Amino acid sequence: MRYGPIKAWAVAASVFAVAPAFAQKMPDIGFKSVGRGAPLAQSVYDMPQEVGPNWIRGPGAQAGPDVKKPFPMNGYLPADVPKSYKPLPRDIFTSDDFYKDKDLWTDPRYFRCNSPQATEYQRGVLQRPGVNTSDKIEDAPWGHCEISLKREAIVSPYGFKTAQEHYEALKAETTKRGGPSVYTYANFPNAEWNGVYQRPGGANGAATQNNWYWGRHTQIPTVLSVLTPKYQEYMVQEAYHQVRGNALWPSTFCWPEGFMRRWYPAAVWEHYIIATPDLVNVRAGVARNFMQDTYIGREFNMEDVPKGGVPRLGPAVPRWYGDTIGFWDKDVLITWTSNIQGWKSHSEFEFSSKMQSIEIYTPIRENGKFIGLNHETILYDDEALATPVRIVRNLNKINNFSDTNEVPYPFIECVQTIFNVNGANTPLTPGAKLEYEMPDMYGRPWAKIWAESFEQGMSGPEDTSEDLFNFENR
Amino acid sequence: MTTKNKTLAALAMAVAIAAPAAAQQSPQIDFKSVGRGAPVMVDAAALPVVGSTWQGGPGGPGVGPATNQPRTFVGSAPPGESPKGITPLARDMFTSDDFYKDKDLWSDPRYWRCNSTVAIEDAWTGRGTVGDKGPGTMAWGRCDADYPREAIVSPYPFKTAQEHWEALKAETAKRGGPTKHTYATVPGEWTGRYGRGFGDTWYGARKMQVSTMMSLLTPKYQTYLAQETYHQGNTNVAHWQSQYCWPEGFMRRWHAAAVRDHYITVTPQQVQIMTGVARNFITNILIGREFDMSGETPRLGADVPRWYGETIGFWDGDTLITWTANLIGWKVHAGFEYSNKMQTIEIYSPNHDASGNFVGLNHEAIFYDEDALVEPIRIVRNFTKSGELTEDAPYVFIECVQTIFPVNGKATPLTPGSKFEYEVLDMFGRPWSHLWEEYYEQGMERPEEEDIFNFENR
Numbered sequence: 001m002r003y004g005p006i007k008a009w010a011v012a013a014s015v016f017a018v019a020p021a022f023a024q025k026m027p028d029i030g031f032k033s034v035g036r037g038a039p040l041a042q043s044v045y046d047m048p049q050e051v052g053p054n055w056i057r058g059p060g061a062q063a064g065p066d067v068k069k070p071f072p073m074n075g076y077l078p079a080d081v082p083k084s085y086k087p088l089p090r091d092i093f094t095s096d097d098f099y100k101d102k103d104l105w106t107d108p109r110y111f112r113c114n115s116p117q118a119t120e121y122q123r124g125v126l127q128r129p130g131v132n133t134s135d136k137i138e139d140a141p142w143g144h145c146e147i148s149l150k151r152e153a154i155v156s157p158y159g160f161k162t163a164q165e166h167y168e169a170l171k172a173e174t175t176k177r178g179g180p181s182v183y184t185y186a187n188f189p190n191a192e193w194n195g196v197y198q199r200p201g202g203a204n205g206a207a208t209q210n211n212w213y214w215g216r217h218t219q220i221p222t223v224l225s226v227l228t229p230k231y232q233e234y235m236v237q238e239a240y241h242q243v244r245g246n247a248l249w250p251s252t253f254c255w256p257e258g259f260m261r262r263w264y265p266a267a268v269w270e271h272y273i274i275a276t277p278d279l280v281n282v283r284a285g286v287a288r289n290f291m292q293d294t295y296i297g298r299e300f301n302m303e304d305v306p307k308g309g310v311p312r313l314g315p316a317v318p319r320w321y322g323d324t325i326g327f328w329d330k331d332v333l334i335t336w337t338s339n340i341q342g343w344k345s346h347s348e349f350e351f352s353s354k355m356q357s358i359e360i361y362t363p364i365r366e367n368g369k370f371i372g373l374n375h376e377t378i379l380y381d382d383e384a385l386a387t388p389v390r391i392v393r394n395l396n397k398i399n400n401f402s403d404t405n406e407v408p409y410p411f412i413e414c415v416q417t418i419f420n421v422n423g424a425n426t427p428l429t430p431g432a433k434l435e436y437e438m439p440d441m442y443g444r445p446w447a448k449i450w451a452e453s454f455e456q457g458m459s460g461p462e463d464t465s466e467d468l469f470n471f472e473n474r
Numbered sequence: 475m476t477t478k479n480k481t482l483a484a485l486a487m488a489v490a491i492a493a494p495a496a497a498q499q500s501p502q503i504d505f506k507s508v509g510r511g512a513p514v515m516v517d518a519a520a521l522p523v524v525g526s527t528w529q530g531g532p533g534g535p536g537v538g539p540a541t542n543q544p545r546t547f548v549g550s551a552p553p554g555e556s557p558k559g560i561t562p563l564a565r566d567m568f569t570s571d572d573f574y575k576d577k578d579l580w581s582d583p584r585y586w587r588c589n590s591t592v593a594i595e596d597a598w599t600g601r602g603t604v605g606d607k608g609p610g611t612m613a614w615g616r617c618d619a620d621y622p623r624e625a626i627v628s629p630y631p632f633k634t635a636q637e638h639w640e641a642l643k644a645e646t647a648k649r650g651g652p653t654k655h656t657y658a659t660v661p662g663e664w665t666g667r668y669g670r671g672f673g674d675t676w677y678g679a680r681k682m683q684v685s686t687m688m689s690l691l692t693p694k695y696q697t698y699l700a701q702e703t704y705h706q707g708n709t710n711v712a713h714w715q716s717q718y719c720w721p722e723g724f725m726r727r728w729h730a731a732a733v734r735d736h737y738i739t740v741t742p743q744q745v746q747i748m749t750g751v752a753r754n755f756i757t758n759i760l761i762g763r764e765f766d767m768s769g770e771t772p773r774l775g776a777d778v779p780r781w782y783g784e785t786i787g788f789w790d791g792d793t794l795i796t797w798t799a800n801l802i803g804w805k806v807h808a809g810f811e812y813s814n815k816m817q818t819i820e821i822y823s824p825n826h827d828a829s830g831n832f833v834g835l836n837h838e839a840i841f842y843d844e845d846a847l848v849e850p851i852r853i854v855r856n857f858t859k860s861g862e863l864t865e866d867a868p869y870v871f872i873e874c875v876q877t878i879f880p881v882n883g884k885a886t887p888l889t890p891g892s893k894f895e896y897e898v899l900d901m902f903g904r905p906w907s908h909l910w911e912e913y914y915e916q917g918m919e920r921p922e923e924e925d926i927f928n929f930e931n932r
Binding site for chain 1: 657746756875891
């Protein structure tokens with residue numbers, strides 16, 4: 001990873017040095033664990049501002065009269081960029097072929113120091129108006145080059161190479177502690193888990209769940225640095241098209257959200273948790289449903305692992321949200337998810353069907369009262385990730401299911417109203433007709449649309465994958 | 475009903491009542507309730523299949539492995555023939571060019587050639603009995619068999635789900651309830667997996683004449699049923715919601731083909747039931763809650779109908795009594811459509827074996843829908859617990875990937891890269907009907923429906 005060219009990184013380091021080290025608290029688990037509860041190397045809550053660029057606007061704020069600058073900007077218009085930034089002669093906004101620019105991807109200036117989420121702000125695909133108010137893409141504003149969450153705060157603090165190692169170590173540790181705890185209905189101590197947990201972006205939800213994966217506090221190269229070359233390319237491909245307004249988000253088309261969107265604020269609202277001795281069910285969703293069923297006390301079928309397969313519970317067919325097993329260490333739930341369908345998470349990185357997670361749900365108590373769950377996740381994916389990464393968030397409980405003001409989970413059946421018309425997301429009304437091309441849902445359908453609509457003449461990716469159906473190769 | 479029909483119906487009833495009554499287990503209840511546990515009058519499993527079908531044969535469909543035996547016909551007259559003792563109608567759904575005009579004939583089983591909706595749905599498949607010369611040669615089912623209407627309609631006197639719910643709650647209060655469970659007392663043994671079979675019910679529609687199903691419905695919903703049945707059997711154009719990855723809808727949960735194993739999770743505050751094949755069905759029963767009665771229908775959350783509704787419930791000892799409302803009207807193929815007014819009272823009662831061991835759940839559901847149903851109806855089925863959640867394959871949460879598309883009004887399997895003209899459908903305006911009307915009902919005299927967005931009518 002080349003951070004060297006930018007002196008701004010030194011500035012960033014000094015900013016972070018004065019911030020409190022562990023402002024986003026991990027729960028005090030009462031002992032030093034081999035694989036859970038490690039403090040965060042840095043919390044997004046310690047950062048004075050987001051990377052940007054983004055409009056600074058409060059809820060309900062109305063745009064000012066200057067259409068070129070309707071709100072104050074967190075970031076810089078090209079004309080206002082600090083001299084120390086030294087723009088590159090060619091960047092993602094001026095390039096006609098991002099594939100050729102691979103050597104530049106590690107330099108934040110290639111992305112004009114935009115955060116991953118800012119790629120969705122540029123042309124207003126996430127929130128209008130876009131921060132680039134010009135009709136020229138090369139007028140795109142800059143974020144803050146001196147700001148980024150440290151890579152160390154993203155990568156796993158544990159030494160495990162695989163989810164299996166991690167799970168086995170946690171299980172061995174729990175065994176030494178007298179566990180795993182085996183409960184029945186007669187002695188189940190975690191009834192207080194049942195209920196509804198605050199949505200991430202809700203009034204105070206952002207204050208409990210915000211983390212690097214929301215994409216507001218990192219430079220894009222920081223995230224790229226945890227990816228393998230192929231998945232770096234996928235992420236840059238999306239960034240290139242998003243800053244031009246050509247976003248292709250799964251939920252836009254009622255496609256599955258995919259496993260990793262569960263950690264993204266816009267994809268989930270309240271979390272609904274049902275806890276029993278045998279099964280813990282976590283539901284959430286906005287455009288589609290996320291369902292995590294943790295089967296307590298189960299063991300994975302490992303027969304495919306020596307052949308390159310993945311642990312699983314049922315048939316050797318990847319599941320959109322995987323299979324999950326777990327065990328209790330008293331009131332802490334430790335889980336392992338595998339057999340996941342690889343997919344994408346827009347503004348963050350794609351992941352493969354090798355993705356596995358270790359997730360730990362730890363009660364948060366205030367004066368002894370249960371107020372929520374700390375959710376620590378370590379992600380392993382040897383195809384997509386150069387190193388395991390960690391996401392930590394806190395889920396604040398807001399309701400019991402029996403509360404009169406509790407709104408039940410609305411199980412979502414997505415009805416498609418937006419269609420891809422010549423590469424553009426187009427809302428259509430009933431009766432409208434279009435030429436529809438059936439997507440290959442297991443072949444990165446978003447990439448095919450970009451390639452056909454917006455990548456004519458580009459050098460294109462080196463396709464090193466084996467074409468299973470090309471009999472000439474046999 | 476014509477004299478001929480009455481004769482057919484009486485004959486069918488006689489066959490039905492003569493069948494053993496115990497096999498379709500009624501709820502195990504030790505008192506006479508105002509609104510639950512009434513015995514199932516007729517066991518569907520004991521009745522013969524009504525519709526015409528082919529069974530067995532080399533490589534052919536049917537029960538068990540293929541044999542070298544010739545396939546056998548089940549029904550009263552094979553393709554191209556008419557049954558003895560039955561006078562065919564001059565015009566029926568297989569010869570009609572406009573089923574709308576035939577409304578007066580829909581109540582006559584002969585209009586459907588004494589077939590069930592399922593047999594008509596199967597008509598063009600390998601086991602179907604459309605003859606070589608097209609729909610006009612469709613075979614006849616048994617005119618002497620039927621599931622009696624009396625065994626379908628609710629045995630309880632309530633006009634609305636609310637009345638039913640309140641009566642059950644009052645009864646439970648008299649019995650010392652509702653029971654407030656904790657984890658230590660809630661029937662945790664319910665948590666587990668229940669096998670995919672739940673017994674043959676009338677709603678499986680293999681044992682029932684189409685005309686009997688019609689008799690349950692209001693005129694508008696009779697038309698909807700006739701429309702689907704006509705297109706499934708005559709034009710051979712089925713539009714099933716799951717083939718397009720559309721929502722299955724609330725009532726498909728009772729249809730055997732739409733669900734497999736049921737996964738039930740019990741807590742004192744909430745009981746969750748998950749099941750599905752092409753799409754997921756999720757039932758969340760919120761214990762001890764009350765509906766907000768201020769809107770169009772009872773609801774818990776926003777005044778927006780939900781695909782699977784909202785459900786409240788209470789315990790009477792180890793029996794769970796629920797009320798579902800605020801759901802989206804939709805369809806059930808080979809069944810009938812229903813409206814947003816659909817509500818259910820459902821009762822889950824434990825089944826025990828002779829030794830008193832918990833073996834599963836009796837699921838009694840009473841359906842109220844003043845738009846679609848002329849009177850409330852009931853479905854009773856039994857779930858057999860097949861294992862704990864700590865065993866066997868987990869519930870597969872389904873994300874349906876569409877591979878079949880309506881191309882020129884017909885369901886067409888396509889491969890990635892295929893291109894066709896796609897019409898955006900109005901998913902809240904009976905999209906299946908639009909496809910039929912657009913492509914297969916040219917020239918038919920369709921009755922006018924109220925257009926709520928036509929301000930000239932205001």
